[in-house]
Amino acid sequence: METSQALKNTDAAQILEINFGPQHPSTHGVFRMTVQLEGEKICGLKPVFGYLHRNHEQIAENLPYAAIMAYTDRLDYVNALANNFGYAITIEKLAGLEVPERAEYVRVIMAELARVVNHITVIGFMLNDLGAFFTPLLYAFRERERILDLFEEITGSRLMNNFFRFGGVKRDLTGANLAAIQKIVSKFPAFLKEFEDLLTKNEILCMRCQNIGILSAETATNAGLTGPVLRASGVNYDIRKVDSYSIYDRFDFKIPLGKKGDVYDRYYVRILEIRESLKILDQALAKIPQGEIMNKKALPFLKMPRNFKPPVGEAYGRVESPKGELGFYVVSDGTPQPWRYHVRAPSLINLTILEEMCLGQKIADAIVTLGSIDIVLGETDR
Amino acid sequence: MNIPVEEIKRELEAHLPDVKLRLIRNSLLIENPEDLTQVALFLKENPKFLLDYLSSVTGADYLNYLESVYHFYSMAKKHGPVVLRVRAPKNNARVPSLVPIYRSAELQEREAFDTFGIIYEGHPDPRRLFMWEEFQGHPLRKDYQQEDAEVLEVADIAWLEARGIKVPDEMKEKAKTLHAAGQRAVAQKPEKPRN
Amino acid sequence: MNVFGWGVFKGMVVTFKNFATSYFRKPDEGGIFTVQYPEERGREIENFRNFPFLVYDETPEKLRCVACGICERECPTKCIHIEMETDAAGKPARKPAVFDIDYGLCMNCGMCEEVCPFDSIFMDHAFEVTAPERSEGLIRHKKELSKSNGYFQKIRPALASAVDQKRKAAEEKKRATVPPPATQEPK
Numbered sequence: 001m002e003t004s005q006a007l008k009n010t011d012a013a014q015i016l017e018i019n020f021g022p023q024h025p026s027t028h029g030v031f032r033m034t035v036q037l038e039g040e041k042i043c044g045l046k047p048v049f050g051y052l053h054r055n056h057e058q059i060a061e062n063l064p065y066a067a068i069m070a071y072t073d074r075l076d077y078v079n080a081l082a083n084n085f086g087y088a089i090t091i092e093k094l095a096g097l098e099v100p101e102r103a104e105y106v107r108v109i110m111a112e113l114a115r116v117v118n119h120i121t122v123i124g125f126m127l128n129d130l131g132a133f134f135t136p137l138l139y140a141f142r143e144r145e146r147i148l149d150l151f152e153e154i155t156g157s158r159l160m161n162n163f164f165r166f167g168g169v170k171r172d173l174t175g176a177n178l179a180a181i182q183k184i185v186s187k188f189p190a191f192l193k194e195f196e197d198l199l200t201k202n203e204i205l206c207m208r209c210q211n212i213g214i215l216s217a218e219t220a221t222n223a224g225l226t227g228p229v230l231r232a233s234g235v236n237y238d239i240r241k242v243d244s245y246s247i248y249d250r251f252d253f254k255i256p257l258g259k260k261g262d263v264y265d266r267y268y269v270r271i272l273e274i275r276e277s278l279k280i281l282d283q284a285l286a287k288i289p290q291g292e293i294m295n296k297k298a299l300p301f302l303k304m305p306r307n308f309k310p311p312v313g314e315a316y317g318r319v320e321s322p323k324g325e326l327g328f329y330v331v332s333d334g335t336p337q338p339w340r341y342h343v344r345a346p347s348l349i350n351l352t353i354l355e356e357m358c359l360g361q362k363i364a365d366a367i368v369t370l371g372s373i374d375i376v377l378g379e380t381d382r
Numbered sequence: 383m384n385i386p387v388e389e390i391k392r393e394l395e396a397h398l399p400d401v402k403l404r405l406i407r408n409s410l411l412i413e414n415p416e417d418l419t420q421v422a423l424f425l426k427e428n429p430k431f432l433l434d435y436l437s438s439v440t441g442a443d444y445l446n447y448l449e450s451v452y453h454f455y456s457m458a459k460k461h462g463p464v465v466l467r468v469r470a471p472k473n474n475a476r477v478p479s480l481v482p483i484y485r486s487a488e489l490q491e492r493e494a495f496d497t498f499g500i501i502y503e504g505h506p507d508p509r510r511l512f513m514w515e516e517f518q519g520h521p522l523r524k525d526y527q528q529e530d531a532e533v534l535e536v537a538d539i540a541w542l543e544a545r546g547i548k549v550p551d552e553m554k555e556k557a558k559t560l561h562a563a564g565q566r567a568v569a570q571k572p573e574k575p576r577n
Numbered sequence: 578m579n580v581f582g583w584g585v586f587k588g589m590v591v592t593f594k595n596f597a598t599s600y601f602r603k604p605d606e607g608g609i610f611t612v613q614y615p616e617e618r619g620r621e622i623e624n625f626r627n628f629p630f631l632v633y634d635e636t637p638e639k640l641r642c643v644a645c646g647i648c649e650r651e652c653p654t655k656c657i658h659i660e661m662e663t664d665a666a667g668k669p670a671r672k673p674a675v676f677d678i679d680y681g682l683c684m685n686c687g688m689c690e691e692v693c694p695f696d697s698i699f700m701d702h703a704f705e706v707t708a709p710e711r712s713e714g715l716i717r718h719k720k721e722l723s724k725s726n727g728y729f730q731k732i733r734p735a736l737a738s739a740v741d742q743k744r745k746a747a748e749e750k751k752r753a754t755v756p757p758p759a760t761q762e763p764k
Contacts, residue, residue, distance in 0.1 A: 050512035057497075058522055067653035070686035135592060142607070149622075156626030156700070162686050170691075171624075198591045201584035221434055221457050224486020237435075237457045303692055305651060313407060316438070316453055316463060327438055329451070344438040352488050381512060 014038055022051045026129045026367050029377030033354075033370075040362045045355040049348070052381040060341040065091055066166070066305035068341070073160040075343060076379040078121055079114035082321040084164040089245055090317030090328040091166050095310040097298055102291035103168040104247045109181065109284050110154075110163065111319075112277045116188070117147050118322035119228075119270045119277075120195075126267065126371040127199070130208055136199060143191050146184055153177060165302065167295030178285060185281045192274060200268065209264040213357045213369035216261060223352045227324030229373055232269045233261035239320040250287075251280045263372040273322075306336050314340075323347055323374050343382055347375040385431070385461055393431075398424060409451070409465035415477045418468055422483055425454060425464065432458045436480065439490035441498035443524050448475045448500055470500060472523075479504040497522040533567035535560060621702065623733050626687050628680060630701040631723045640723060641697035644673035648689035648698055656682035657689065676719040680706065696740045702732050 020033040027033070030051035036044035056075065060068045072087045073080035085107060092099065099107075121144060124137035148158040154177055155161040155170070163170050173181075199205055215225075220233045230237060238255045240248040256272035258265030294302075301308040310332045318327035324346025331340040350373050358366040387408055394403060394410075398420055402413040412418055425433045433454040442449045447469045455462030468477050479502035480487040489511065491502045496510040499520035510517065519526055534542075536557045539549050560567060595607065602608035612619050633640045644661040662674035689698050701724070708714025730737040 050514075053512040055521070063653055064651075067651065067688060070653050070684060070688065139595070142610075146605070152622050152625055154624070156624045156687060157685065160685070194591055198588040202588050203582060203584045206584070219485075222485045224436055224484065235457060237460070242460045303694065305688075305692065316465070318437070325437065327453070329438060329440055329453075331442060340440075340442040342438075342440040344440075348489055348493075349486055352485060 015043065027370065028125065028375055029380075031375065031377055031380070033366075035363070035366070037363070042358050042361055042363065042366055045358050045366070047351055047354055049381055052377045054382065056343065056382040057341050060338060062337060064305045064336045065308055065310070065338065066301065068338075069164065070160075070162050072343075073162055074378055075345070075382060076321065076323065076326070076347070076376050077159060078376055079118040079322060080159060080161045081110045081114040081163060082118075082319060082326060084161065085111050085246075086317060086319040086321065086326045086328050088164040088166060089319060090315050090330050091310065093317050094313060094315040094330055094332055095166065095308075097167045097295055099168055099246075100292050100295060101289050102172075103293045103295075105284050105288040106169050106173055106293060107164065108246060108248065108251075109173075109281060109288075110161075110169075112280050112284070113147055113150070113181070113184075115277045115322045116274050116281075117144050119274050120144060122322075122371075122374045123195075123199075123267060123270055126263075126368065127205075129367050129371040130205070136195070139191075139195060139198070143188065150177070150180055150184065153180070165294065165298070166308070167298030168293045172293045173288075178288070181281070182285055185278055185285065188278055189275075192271070196271060200271070205267075206264065208365075209267060209368065209372075210262055211260070212263045212361065212365045213372065214260060214262045215353065215357055219353060219356070220261070224349050225324070225353070227320075227322070227346055227350070227374075228266055228269045228273060229324070229350055231255065232258035232265035234259060239318060239325055243318070245317075245319065248280075251283050253277075253280050263368055266372040309334055309336055318344070321346060323376070323379070324350055326379075343379075345379040345382060347373075347377075347380040351375060351380070385464060387464075390425075390431070390464060393428070394421060394424065397428075406467065409467050411467045411469065415468045415470055418466070419478050419480065419483065421466065422452075422454075422480055426483060431464070432456050433462065433464055434458055435462075436484035436486045437463070439480070439487050439494060441494035441500050441522070443472075443498060443522065445524060447471055448498055450477050450494060450500055452480070475500040477502055481505055496520070499523065527566075528569045530567045530569040533557075533560075535567050621732075623735060625702050626685055626700040627704050628683055628685060628701055628706070628717075629678060629689055629698050629722070630703075631676065631719070632697055632699060632726055632729050633723050634726055637720075637723050640672065640719075641695055642673055642676065643671040643695055643697075644669075644676075645695070647692050647694065651688050651692045653686060653688060654682040654684055656680075673719060676722060678717045678722060679715060680717060681715045696744065699729065699733070699736070 016037045018035055018037060020027060020031075020035055022030040022032045024031075032048040032051065034046050034048060035042055054074075056071060059071060063071075069084060069087060072083040075083045088107075091097075120140040124140035127136040128134060151161060152158050154173060155163040215229070215233050217233045217235050220230050221235060225233075226237065226239075234257055236255055236257055239245070241255060253276040256269050256276065258269050312332060312334045314329070314331040316327060316329045318325050320326075325344065326346055327344030329340070329342040329344065330338050333339040354370065354373070357369050361369070387405065387410060391403055391405060391410060394401060398417075401417045401421060404411040404413060412421060425431050433456045435455045435457045436452065437455050438451075438453040440451050442451060448471075450468045450470070452466045452468075453462075454464040454466070470477055475498075477500055479491055481491065481502075482504065488505070488507070491505055492507070492509060492511040494500050495502060495505075495508060496512055497520060502508065509515065513521070534549065534553050534557050539554060539557055542549055599608050604610035631640055631642055644659050646659055649655075649657045649659050656679040658675065658677040658679075659673050660675035662670045662672045664670045685700070687700055690700050706714060726737070726741075730741075
């Protein structure tokens with residue numbers, strides 16, 4: 001393998017092994033990498049996980065299904081709505097519950113707003129890692145605050161939303177909420193144009209991000225990568241189009257693809273995805289029908305969650321979270337608690353080829369590569 | 383698009399006749415764990431299926447045996463999922479590793495080893511993922527007993543004293559009695575659950 | 578333009594424009610949006626979900642809670658502890674003697690509000706929960722958790738009025754279906 005080859009060519013005394021320790025401003029959480037350096041070039045890199053392991057899967061084995069929804073918020077804490085969506089879809093598959101029309105539209109609107117929030121946050125933090133000390137991050141956060149205020153009005157909490165229920169959503173969107181969303185959606189393209197003026201053709205960004213952390217399409221497919229990282233390498237796989245879960249087949253949107261698979265492509269794919277999400281939001285706001293927001297059969301379980309006993313069986317439900325494919329594998333044995341509950345976390349699996357992408361580069365490039373993969377430790381370690 | 387699981391079973395039985403399969407709900411159980419690599423390689427390279435994306439590898443504990451469950455999808459043909467299962471006895475759970483064929487199994491098999499104790503043969507880096515290396519036990523098994531954080535054991539006392547920390551005598555006595563009885567410091571469950 | 582550095586120059590024009598106009602624009606348009614807390618407060622949002630509180634109707638004796646224990650069972654983190662009051666004869670009275678919530682465990686999920694059948698526990702807005710000692714103030718007892726219906730109306734007007742209407746309608750229905758008192762003498 002490449003590591004041992006690089007190590008053989010150097011004197012063992014010249015290799016410095018350092019810790020990108022769990023406390024580091026650029027590792028996006030408590031993430032540790034042991035890096036072997038020869039000068040400033042990386043000749044070996046091993047990620048170490050488990051600093052935020054909270055045993056989410058075993059906690060869920062002792063709780064009724066509805067209570068686990070509050071815990072799934074805390075997996076990918078940057079956009080909690082995508083996790084709620086994935087879990088709700090899985091249990092609805094398991095129990096065979098239908099979701100009414102208006103609830104589907106509300107779900108898509110909230111999920112796409114969460115996608116916009118996540119992508120601008122990730123671009124802001126990646127630029128922070130590059131050294132653009134907080135300016136693009138705070139511009140992104142200015143827009144994010146508007147959307148988080150909206151989440152607070154609708155769901156009750158800015159980050160830990162706990163909004164989706166089995167068979168619908170918790171609360172309806174009022175006319176004022178829809179008007180607020182429409183205002184945000186119509187003002188966002190102007191902000192995005194300003195953001196791009198600042199960043200996309202910036203020579204410093206181009207020199208530091210192009211041809212760094214290159215990933216080929218075959219490696220990406222084999223290593224199980226999903227999300228913007230995969231699409232930046234040129235593979236056209238988006239679960240919203242492949243599985244057409246919920247009502248995504250009614251909306252007209254494109255899948256942006258990259259060519260080279262370097263850090264710059266991943267940044268640009270995310271900007272284009274924000275534009276596509278705004279298109280979906282426009283269409284959803286125009287077509288949202290009147291109706292109920294909760295399946296009538298599932299209403300009584302809101303008051304007595306202990307009575308919700310799905311049939312014996314298993315289900316694997318997946319959604320296109322902004323970080324990749326978020327999958328939930330639930331095995332039920334007829335009791336109110338699940339027998340086995342597993343989360344297929346995109347952040348963990350996207351880190352499989354971190355070493356390969358960073359070998360031979362300098363430390364600063366490794367930090368930018370890690371920032372462009374977009375990990376969140378709550379999901380990686382569960 | 384979903385591929386009907388009977389079709390997969392038929393193709394597999396036609397091309398790999400000595401692999402025994404069983405249909406369980408929507409998944410295929412491979413009776414002999416050693417056949418797993420053959421089946422996975424066939425599903426990856428056969429032009430009808432082209433399942434080139436291993437999405438999820440996970441373990442499960444069914445009291446008498448441990449199970450390893452795989453979900454395959456195809457990025458080239460955009461269909462799936464295909465679910466394969468492999469069962470192994472609890473005290474000697476050995477399953478061939480899929481890392482030579484699919485690299486996405488690398489971290490997920492490490493996690494299944496860490497939490498269930500399924501040993502994947504052929505894995506290039508068989509370490510624990512979330513727990514530290516000296517940890518004993520496999521936390522997600524149904525018979526896992528949680529250790530009591532307040533009662534020290536003989537090994538803990540040795541570690542502390544090697545670093546110059548004084549341990550009170552009562553704790554040393556308790557640890558010695560536990561060690562003599564061959565038990566570990568296990569957290570006691572309360573008699574009445576708190577609802 | 579193809580001059581090397583033109584991208585950086587355009588970026589600097591953007592940042593300078595943002596800086597210069599931040600003095601003139603309104604807070605939600607790109608101006609200065611800092612709220613000078615604690616002299617000013619941010620906007621109060623009705624649905625904001627913080628720790629739970631108990632509602633009483635006129636006096637703290639008339640707590641709506643009947644100590645059924647459903648919120649205790651459904652709480653995911655098991656942070657609620659309830660003990661029912663027993664009257665002089667030892668029979669359970671429908672009131673809680675002890676109602677403790679451990680704020681260290683509560684994760685503000687709102688499940689207790691959703692499952693309560695007697696409209697007695699709701700999510701509060703108060704986030705300034707402080708205590709002089711480090712270990713005090715984490716377990717909240719019934720006295721600190723009970724707040725009046727008037728307070729509930731003030732912080733969550735839409736939900737409080739909906740709950741009041743529902744309770745009034747239920748009471749009217751109960752009064753209408755109660756049979757008139759017996760006026761004949763038993764034979």
